[in-house]
Amino acid sequence: MTPDQQRETAVEAALGKLDLTGKVALLAGADMWSLPANEDIGLGRLVMSDGPAGVRGENWTADDPSVSVPSPTALAASWSLELAHQTGRLLAQEARRKGAHVVLAPTINLHRSPRGGRHFEAYSEDPLLTGEIGAAYVSGIQSGGVGTTPKHWVANDSETDRYTVDVRADERTLRELYLAPFEAIVRKATPWGLMAAYNRVNGHSMSEHDELNNRVLREDWGFDGILVSDWTGARDTVRNALGGLDIAMPGPVTVYGEHLVNAVNEGLVPEETVDALARRVLLLAARVGLLADAPAVVPAEQLPAPIDGEALVREVAAAGMTLVANDGVLPLAAGLGSVALIGAAAAEARIGGGGSAQVFPTRVVSPLEGLRTALPQGTALSFAIGADPNVHLRPLAAATQARFLDRDGGELGSVALPDGTARWIGQLPAGLSFEGLAAVELTGTLTPERTGAHRLGIRGVGSFALEADGEVLFDGLLAPEGTDPAAAFLNPPERVFELELNATAPVALKLRYLLPENSGFAGFGLVSFLLGHGEPIGTDDQLLDEAVAVAAAADVAVVVVGTTEEVESEGVDRASLALPGRQDELVARVAAANPRTVVVVNAGAPVLMPWREDVAAVLLSWFPGQEAGSALADVLTGAAEPGGRLPTTWPATEADVPVWEVAPTDGRLDYEEGLFIGYRAWQRRDGAAPAYWFGHGLGYTEWSYEGLELRLLAPASGGADPYAGVAEAVVRVRNSGARAGREVVQVYLCPQDGDVTRPGCALAGFAVVTAAPGELAEARIELPLRAFQIWGGVDGWVGRAGDYQVRAGRSVADLPLSVALEVPLPS
Helix, strand or coil, X not given: CCHHHHHHHHHHHHHHCCCHHHHHHCCECCCCCEECCEHHHCXXXXXXXXXXXXXXXXXXCCCCCECCCCCHHHHHHCCCHHHHHHHHHHHHHHHHHHCXXXXXXXXXXXXXXXXXXXXXHCCXXXXXXXXXXXXXXXXXXXXXXXXXXXXXXXXXXXXXXXXXXXXXXXXXXHHHHHCHHHHHHHXXXXXXXXXXXXXXXXXXXXXXXXXXXXXXXXXXXXXXXXXXXXXXXXCCHHXXXXXXXXXXXXXXXXXXXXXXXXXXXXXXXXXXXXXXXXXXXXXXXXXXXXXXXXXXXXXXXXXXXXXXXXXXXXXXXXXXXXXXXXXXXXXXXXXXXXXXXXXXXXXXXXXXXXXXXXXXECCCCCHHHHHHHHCCCCCEEEEECCCCCCCCCEECCCCEEEEEECCCCCEEEEEEECCCEEEEECCCHXXXXXXXXXXXXXXXXXXXXXXXXXXXXXXXXXXXXXXXXXXXXXXXXXXXXXXXXXXXXXXXXXXXXEEEECCCCCEEEEEEEECCCCCXXXXXXXXXXXXXXXXXXXXXXXXXXXXXXXXXXXXXXXXEEECCCCCCECCECCCCCCCCCCHHHHHHXXXXXXXXXXXXXXXXXXXXXXXXXXXXXXXXXXXXXXXXXXXXXXXXXXXXXXXXXXXXXXXXXXXXXXXXXXXXXXXXXXCCCCCCCHHHHHCCCCCCCCCECCCCCECCCCEXXXXXXXXXXXXXXXXXXXXXXXXXXXXXXXXXXXXXXXXXXXXXXXXXXXXXXXXXXXXEEEEEXXXXXXXXXXXXXXXXXXXXXXXXXXXXXXXXXXXEEEEEECECCECCEEEEEEECCCC
């Protein structure tokens, strides 16, 4: 038998040994992250883990760190399928180290509006780029024997009211935009799972959407993996089962279990439906090597060679950094006498966005540390904060001790923590149990570096008592805003207290947290709070004045600006695209003091840059992962090429943004713009252009586009693979600069039939090439059948024969090469 047949046989054998209760037991979490084992059928415990930008494992705590990789927007900005695949391999390696069998990733929702608060966790505004990067990432993870769940299926493109919002979109818009990257990943990479979104689509919750789950996903596309709910997203026993939801997470309290047994006994759900759900769960277990007599898809002896995580993270971060403007100041000249580095994010880079994509990194290299190491000896490096946009205090930067206490104050156990962050979900360290736990006490010693007014803060939800050297600073309740339990966990309230401290004089701190009767996350334990600290740093005006003085005295000023966790995070959309705090003022004043000002934008999604034409260079670093400072220094000094090209369009003003609304009205969010989001919408706007178009990005050399040739491939039949090539574009580009470089060659398909319901030009393919100075490179890019099709409703995908312009270049707005193509497709 083939391995597939062996797995199928083992699945059927295991299923045949189970009664209804046993089958139902497979369909819900035993706890926060795992499915239960069943020794009677040789089934092991299956562990899932969050993982878009690092695999957390079962412990979301600072004492169990993970390799933090660049944000998905940074990865997509590389336009590199090879780096996406390698990143996936690294995450599989991390998953195995953490004991996880399924990574809850990638996030492949689209950048419908730049206000989407979670766009840093998704790839692009373009479905083709999203699907290609996502497929490479999935295949990379699964090549390491670990499953994936591309998410959030589907139309979870914003965060406002995400649990209840009803997204309304016509069938063509769904098929050509929002379903498209999922379809590409399912057909190309065969993911072993998908995650259902919280939201509704056209009136039906995605965890119970029969049409999309059973008809489209399984029948049309042939998907044979599991569909797992987003956490707490399964709400109705019968509708979830009939709608094709295989796994309800987390457990142990779910809509399945005894509720599903009763529904079958009452005739509301056929037992054959339960069989189908259980069969897919067992197949997943077989694929990852957790079912007896079933060979894993990737046996242990065939696992890929180990990857150097830090080196890969550094490479990916540099490859994604996108240089959108440069007057020649970059790369920094070798003979510089002095560099001024400015910005709060320069000393403490934001390496990732907030929410389930967040991990505790194994280490963090700040831009200050990275540049200090990279600059040649004799180059002076000065630093100033300039403007601090952070609303909340950072965790106390000192080792702490967490004591776990019972209701009588007795100690159940303790654990050392690297800083002031206390977070455990579902399980506690050192074998402790939530049963009997009444309080967690955090103790540590603060040794101030400066004399003055220090700030101490509590961040969390619940009852807290804070003491400093025995003095009680707070004893009371911190209550959340709103009713979203995830938002309360991800963006909890904070109380801040000032106290005068002397430098080097240690202060004993104690913060006690009382566990509530009900944590808000039914069925599993949760402890999450933070003891924060802030040194005295001066007033805002003093910080700005200091930055201007430092910049004026330097040969080059590098200003690092960015968003904060309040602006870009799971659970909240953006109210504005402006940089928070006084960062725009900081850039303007520094640029006025030093015309050789480089601005590094440390953000996961577009921000407004009113100063962009007044500075010497603008470099987008995205959220670059734990090697942020090293990768940034590589790019600034020219040791690495800024390889990024924009995966999404950056607007110049909010008023020009084509799709702005992300908040539902009366529970509905209408995608009334249809197919026209991102660059597809910008192409139709008269008199308004973005700051930087989709695909834009500069390197450190020049490229000449010298030729474009097309050839038709074998004619496509109606039942052909939609990703098979209809035509091949051969694009010749020459490195006409003075140093080796990397170019992303982009090909767009522009229909000439005057059909205003179709985008003017849409990305049809791309390739990355490298060349030495003067060298010619050739990119061969297949244009897939799907690029020549539209969704025709009852007719399905309809090929559009006729005249097209195939254009090639460096962005959707810079396409110097064009060739006419007549496609003889059947109508």
